[in-house]
Amino acid sequence: xxxxxxxxxxxxxxxxxxxxxxxxxxxxxxxxxxxxxxxxxxxxxxxxxxxxxxxxxxxxxxxxxxxxxxxxxxxxxxxxxxxxxxxxxxxxxxxxxxxxxxxxxxxxxxxxxxxxxxxxxxxxxxxxxxxxxxxxxxxxxxxxxxxxxxxxxxxxxxxxxxxxxxxxxxxxxxxxxxxxxxxxxxxxxxxxxxxxxxxxxxxxxxxxxxxxxxxxxxxxxxxxxxxxxxxxxxxxxxxxxxxxxxxxxxxxxxxxxxxxxxxxxxxxxxx
Amino acid sequence: xxxxxxxxxxxxxxxxxxxxxxxxxxxxxxxxxxxxxxxxxxxxxxxxxxxxxxxxxxxxxxxxxxxxxxxxxxxxxxxxxxxxxxxxxxxxxxxxxxxxxxxxxxxxxxxxxxxxxxxxxxxxxxxxxxxxxxxxxxxxxxxxxxxxxxxxxxxxxxxxxxxxxxxxxxxxxxxxxxxxxxxxxxxxxxxxxxxxxxxx
Numbered sequence: 214x215x216x217x218x219x220x221x222x223x224x225x226x227x228x229x230x231x232x233x234x235x236x237x238x239x240x241x242x243x244x245x246x247x248x249x250x251x252x253x254x255x256x257x258x259x260x261x262x263x264x265x266x267x268x269x270x271x272x273x274x275x276x277x278x279x280x281x282x283x284x285x286x287x288x289x290x291x292x293x294x295x296x297x298x299x300x301x302x303x304x305x306x307x308x309x310x311x312x313x314x315x316x317x318x319x320x321x322x323x324x325x326x327x328x329x330x331x332x333x334x335x336x337x338x339x340x341x342x343x344x345x346x347x348x349x350x351x352x353x354x355x356x357x358x359x360x361x362x363x364x365x366x367x368x369x370x371x372x373x374x375x376x377x378x379x380x381x382x383x384x385x386x387x388x389x390x391x392x393x394x395x396x397x398x399x400x401x402x403x404x405x406x407x408x409x410x411x412x413x414x415x416x417x418x419x420x421x422x423x424x425x426x427x428x429x430x431x432x433x434x435x436x437x438x439x440x441x442x443x444x445x446x447x448x449x450x451x452x453x454x455x456x457x458x459x460x461x462x463x464x465x466x467x468x469x470x471x472x473x474x475x476x477x478x479x480x481x482x483x484x
Numbered sequence: 485x486x487x488x489x490x491x492x493x494x495x496x497x498x499x500x501x502x503x504x505x506x507x508x509x510x511x512x513x514x515x516x517x518x519x520x521x522x523x524x525x526x527x528x529x530x531x532x533x534x535x536x537x538x539x540x541x542x543x544x545x546x547x548x549x550x551x552x553x554x555x556x557x558x559x560x561x562x563x564x565x566x567x568x569x570x571x572x573x574x575x576x577x578x579x580x581x582x583x584x585x586x587x588x589x590x591x592x593x594x595x596x597x598x599x600x601x602x603x604x605x606x607x608x609x610x611x612x613x614x615x616x617x618x619x620x621x622x623x624x625x626x627x628x629x630x631x632x633x634x635x636x637x638x639x640x641x642x643x644x645x646x647x648x649x650x651x652x653x654x655x656x657x658x659x660x661x662x663x664x665x666x667x668x669x670x671x672x673x674x675x676x677x678x679x680x681x682x683x684x
Contacts, residue, residue, distance in 0.1 A: 228632075228633070230632065260655065263655075273506075278503050285532050
């Protein structure tokens with residue numbers, strides 16, 4: 214191996230790559246060629262200096278990795294002791310009782326739980342992360358679908374005359390209660406209607422505090438307006454980033470259409 | 485839930501010793517430094533999601549660095565799209581062992597590499613970002629990750645021969661960039677005939 218050949222292979226030699234035969238030949242050459250030996254040494258020292266410069270001051274940032282690790286950790290620890298489980302349950306009960314007491318005492322406080330749950334589902338449905346179970350612009354078909362899929366009575370959702378363009382409907386769970394929903398648009402903005410059984414009132418203690426004389430209840434959750442109404446055998450929520458008056462118009466229209474599907478009958482007869 | 489906890493514990497056991505190298509790799513590769521944490525977060529989250537596919541006893545280092553590499557490519561692609569133009573990249577001139585650049589300045593570097601720390605730290609970082617994406621990835625994976633060529637080929641997804649030529653080209657360009665920028669700015673002392681240093 215001559216000087217040119219040896220120097221051509223310095224990367225492999227430096228990185229301990231290539232086969233043993235190559236390293237043997239380079240080593241033999243370096244033993245007999247002081248110039249190349251010095252040249253190799255200089256290259257290696259310079260490479261190491263460059264690498265050292267690139268990694269110097271590059272300690273892991275504790276705050277960044279702490280945040281990353283927190284995202285990975287499951288919500289509950291895997292190895293939980295029994296006493297801790299019972300203790301947590303007792304504490305949860307205590308906190309829940311206190312919350313109920315405070316909620317009942319202060320009737321003007323918002324209903325964050327149901328509001329947050331409904332906004333979360335609304336966001337999923339309107340952001341495209343989740344499609345409605347039943348996609349249709351027909352209010353009558355949506356009503357039929359909902360009636361077949363929930364165990365409690367459901368009335369017809371608002372129609373075009375209330376400024377509501379339906380996009381679909383479906384069912385979901387809000388806490389432990391099943392709910393029906395209708396998604397659509399009002400003035401180009403996405404709006405969802407959630408329909409629960411009136412019995413669900415008892416599962417959301419904060420709602421029991423709504424004064425009977427107050428027909429609807431308005432609250433805000435982030436950028437969303439939420440209007441809640443008790444109607445017949447339902448608890449109905451309208452959620453969206455539109456003015457409360459527009460949501461009120463939807464709630465007023467809910468269930469105000471005839472039960473006999475006359476529109477559908479007329480449409481079927483016409484076809 | 486217990487399975488999730490075990491999975492998380494095992495994943496962190498593999499991950500923690502590599503955090504410094506992963507972060508350094510991202511910091512030296514991502515064009516928009518404000519996105520380093522996002523890139524790391526995304527890479528680690530995706531790796532954790534796929535951790536079920538990782539076979540214990542195989543190469544976790546190479547496995548997780550591949551996620552980081554893909555995250556960096558994605559981030560840099562977005563950055564270039566926003567800028568609507570590629571970063572200025574000088575054409576590579578390959579020569580297997582003649583390292584090019586200003587001979588006297590290169591000689592200075594070879595004789596006194598500690599000058600790098602005093603004069604050229606910023607130039608080095610800039611020069612790395614000027615490399616072609618594959619060349620940069622290969623250089624950093626070798627330097628920071630201390631991977632073998634074969635592992636780098638797997639991480640970057642290129643043939644072994646490409647790793648060798650990329651590494652050679654990247655090293656050459658780094659030296660050229662150092663001698664060119666510092667020589668032009670007068671920051672790097674030239675080697676005189678008697679071996680003493682002088683600024684031009």
